[in-house]
Amino acid sequence: MRIAVYERYGPPEVLHLRETHDPVVGATEVLVRVEASTVGPSDSAGRSGTPRFARLFFGLTKPKHPVLGSDFAGVVERVGGGVTRFAPGDRVFGTLAPAMGAHAELVTIDEDAPIAHIPDGLDAAEAVATVDGFLTALPFLRDLAEVAPGQVVLVNGASGTVGSGAVQLAKHFGATVVGVCSAANAPLVTSLGADRVIDYTRDDFTEARGAYDVVFDAVGKRSFGAVRRALTPHGVYLTTVPTAAIMVQWPLTRWFSRGRRAAIAFTGLRDIRLKAAELALLVELIEAGEFVPVVDRVVAFGDIAEAHRRVDTGHKVGSVVVAVSPVAAPASSPSLKQAGS
Numbered sequence: 031m032r033i034a035v036y037e038r039y040g041p042p043e044v045l046h047l048r049e050t051h052d053p054v055v056g057a058t059e060v061l062v063r064v065e066a067s068t069v070g071p072s073d074s075a076g077r078s079g080t081p082r083f084a085r086l087f088f089g090l091t092k093p094k095h096p097v098l099g100s101d102f103a104g105v106v107e108r109v110g111g112g113v114t115r116f117a118p119g120d121r122v123f124g125t126l127a128p129a130m131g132a133h134a135e136l137v138t139i140d141e142d143a144p145i146a147h148i149p150d151g152l153d154a155a156e157a158v159a160t161v162d163g164f165l166t167a168l169p170f171l172r173d174l175a176e177v178a179p180g181q182v183v184l185v186n187g188a189s190g191t192v193g194s195g196a197v198q199l200a201k202h203f204g205a206t207v208v209g210v211c212s213a214a215n216a217p218l219v220t221s222l223g224a225d226r227v228i229d230y231t232r233d234d235f236t237e238a239r240g241a242y243d244v245v246f247d248a249v250g251k252r253s254f255g256a257v258r259r260a261l262t263p264h265g266v267y268l269t270t271v272p273t274a275a276i277m278v279q280w281p282l283t284r285w286f287s288r289g290r291r292a293a294i295a296f297t298g299l300r301d302i303r304l305k306a307a308e309l310a311l312l313v314e315l316i317e318a319g320e321f322v323p324v325v326d327r328v329v330a331f332g333d334i335a336e337a338h339r340r341v342d343t344g345h346k347v348g349s350v351v352v353a354v355s356p357v358a359a360p361a362s363s364p365s366l367k368q369a370g371s
């Protein structure tokens with residue numbers, strides 16, 4: 031099979047395809063022929079070795095995980111003797127996270143891990159595009175913020191992968207949703223369910239006072255200090271991006287504050303059984319038409335460096351998909367797919 035590999039940290043051009051042996055399938059494992067995977071900011075961090083602390087995970091002096099990518103969608107090629115839920119030919123999607131290796135033509139995954147059948151109406155590129163945004167936004171909004179009907183939730187970075195997932199989920203939880211992105215992406219964010227969109231190039235949402243029950247900074251651009259007064263008296267600030275400040279504010283406000291709180295989560299590291307249950311919930315929401323994929327573009331496997339270049343802009347619209355096998359045909363413009371349409 032072919033895999034996308036890199037031997038040193040650097041620009042997108044360090045990536046290249048090479049042949050390797052096919053993986054061995056364990057008794058409880060499913061072998062999936064990957065049609066589509068995604069490139070996201072964590073793949074970009076792994077490739078470039080920046081920020082520097084990322085090297086604690088990716089390798090101090092050189093990369094120790096030669097194949098990046100966590101999310102996959104494709105077709106089951108073979109199953110181990112103990113597998114009961116999947117059979118060859120099934121169309122499936124899921125994630126290997128916190129492990130990597132999905133930028134490969136074949137992956138193996140335990141049947142109890144986050145793998146599910148692709149809902150009808152989605153192709154592999156669309157299916158894989160839903161995974162990261164949903165599995166990241168859900169623990170933040172449901173578990174950390176406990177978003178309830180009637181609350182006002184602001185999502186900063188609302189047109190990205192995590193942000194577009196958060197807008198849809200906050201709406202699903204019954205919140206009034208304010209999305210923050212540039213003007214060009216406002217129509218998309220509105221179509222995902224936002225009641226209002228703020229263009230961050232013109233207006234600063236942190237100037238509001240006591241306005242938001244939850245501010246989810248999906249792109250980690252604003253600090254708790256900057257956002258604090260825009261929160262209601264018991265409001266919650268959430269960020270996806272670790273900083274020294276949030277690592278202190280998180281425990282401090284959790285244990286000692288009777289008012290506003292700040293929190294971060296590392297969703298990729300969560301228990302795989304939890305994530306498997308959450309993937310099943312994602313399938314339900316897609317089938318109910320309450321969660322749709324947002325695909326920035328689909329890039330051929332051989333052009334994976336181009337996918338990294340797009341991610342590095344910090345302005346992708348939803349997810350950048352890599353068509354690992356030729357089945358997920360390359361397209362170049364952002365698209366929004368309504369499940370079942």
Ligand SMILES: NC(=O)c1ccc[n+]([C@@H]2O[C@H](COP(=O)([O-])OP(=O)(O)OC[C@H]3O[C@@H](n4cnc5c(N)ncnc54)[C@H](OP(=O)(O)O)[C@@H]3O)[C@@H](O)[C@H]2O)c1
Pocket residue numbers: 070071072166186187188189190191192193210211212213214215230248249250251269270271295296297298341344345346347348
């Ligand atoms: N903690 C965790 O467990 C976890 C899990 C997954 C991901 N993450 C992290 O989450 C972050 C977001 O990932 P992603 O894939 O969603 O990123 P992304 O798709 O690249 O985010 C793009 C979004 O950011 C917006 N944006 C860019 N500059 C902005 C600014 N100055 N102010 C407000 N919005 C701005 C873009 O808006 P325009 O294009 O309209 O300008 C767009 O909405 C990454 O840092 C990733 O590493 C963390």
